[in-house]
Amino acid sequence: MKVKIANNAGFCFGVKRAMNMAWHELEERENGIYALGPLIHNKQAVSKYEDRGLKTVNELNDIPSNESVIIRSHGVGEDIYIQSKNKGINVIDTTCPFVKKIHSIAKEYSAKGYKIIVIGDKDHPEVIGINGWCNEDAIIIKTLDEIDQLNLDANEKYCLVSQTTINLDLYNSIVEKLSERLNDIVFKNTICSATKERQFSAKELSKEVDCMIVIGGKHSSNTQKLVNICRGIVPTFAVETKDELDINELKKFNIIGVTAGASTPDWIITEVINFIESI
Template identity: 70%
Template sequence: MNVKIAKEAGFCFGVKRAMKMAWDELELNSDIYALGPLIHNKQAVQRYEDKGLLTVDTINDIPNDKSVVIRSHGVSRDIYDKANSNNLNIIDTTCPFVKKIHNIVNEFYEKGYKIIIIGDKNHPEIIGINGWCENSALIVKSIDDVNSLNLDNNSKYCLVAQTTLNLELYNEIVNILSKKLDNITFKNTICSATKTRQQAAKELSVDVDCMIVIGGKHSSNTQKLVNICKEQVPTFAIETKEDLDIDKLNKFNLIGVTAGASTPDWIIEDVISFIESL
């Protein structure tokens, strides 16, 4: 059984940066709160929690004067306000690519534009972005959603996208909206880390007998990699090597491996050495 790994896989720049910032802080102070799981990878989160990180659901769960880690997904403006009024020490690991979307949304909203976001309305990144235009954005995630929007051609619109969005869907939506609206500004805010990982996964999946995609079940960029690989070859989505079905895997000779942007290197290496040992 041979294993080939995608050219780009695992932690992206933003997650690597966020994880390092949080770890560095934990080295100095073990009484730190994370607003939601640090990343969509429960094994990695566990390591941080073992070092003292406390994961909470809301800012109200954090006692005054403590430290709070804002995740790479970013948060809405009111979370910063609340953190400041509770005198929290903010460790802001928001990915700079997400921060850029907050700034765009804030700037255009203040100039009187209506904001359209392409993405999943329940994803923390989208909830955070929407919080920079007073939660007024129109949020769409499919062509059907776009076609059922109630648009006003006398208004100005600005469109942004979830960083992990598929580029083809973005282009299709831009195409539709540019025909419907006279005054719309498109901001392609898809992150290049996502694009390069998707491209590398696609390239590898045409060369191998099956693909293994490693990543959290709730990680949207991991699920997108799974869908891309599935179009080419049988694909197995796993979180750790324990999820591998050895009987199924034994049918293949050349196995491709890729991993979502929130999968740490040690989990990828673990999976590869396990397959190589079979």
């Protein structure tokens, strides 16, 4: 039995950076640190960090003064920084630099009188964060058709940004439609290529192997997307850890491909690979 690993699998640059920063901070402190929202969508990783002293809360109000809070890679709105400062809470900012860039665009253009349009999911923490840098006043759209329902003013100034994980085809089609409707609009392509690269690697590897194993949280949407891509090509098993692997099923295949969602830590991927190689 041979194992092949996708070229791009597991943590992206921004998540790896954030997780390393959080771990480093936890090692420095005796009393632990708070995280505003789950650090990552991976049960095993969160519980490893909680054992080291991470305390997850949903509201800044749940954090006492003089404590420290980790801002996740998704980022947050400007008000969280202001409120933290006012409450004497120390901010450990692990926001991905690519997301930070969107925050500065939203702030800069909103200050110059542009109306910000965001392509993304209005309930996603990244989009909520972006909206928090332009007075919570952004127009948020998820599909091309939604443009028809918008009350746009052709004489106003607009600036378009996107959630980092959206599809480039969707972005391009929205740019085309808005260019026809508006006279003064600035387009900022803020898509991050990490998601696309991971999907491309999974697809390419699926063509070379007899089955795929996709490692990632059951509730992780990017992991599910990888599962769907692989399943369209070869038999695919979705697991959170090595314990969910079925040895008898795997023995039916000669070459096994492995990939992992963006929130799957390296140590879980390594455990799966070691387990398959030991069969």
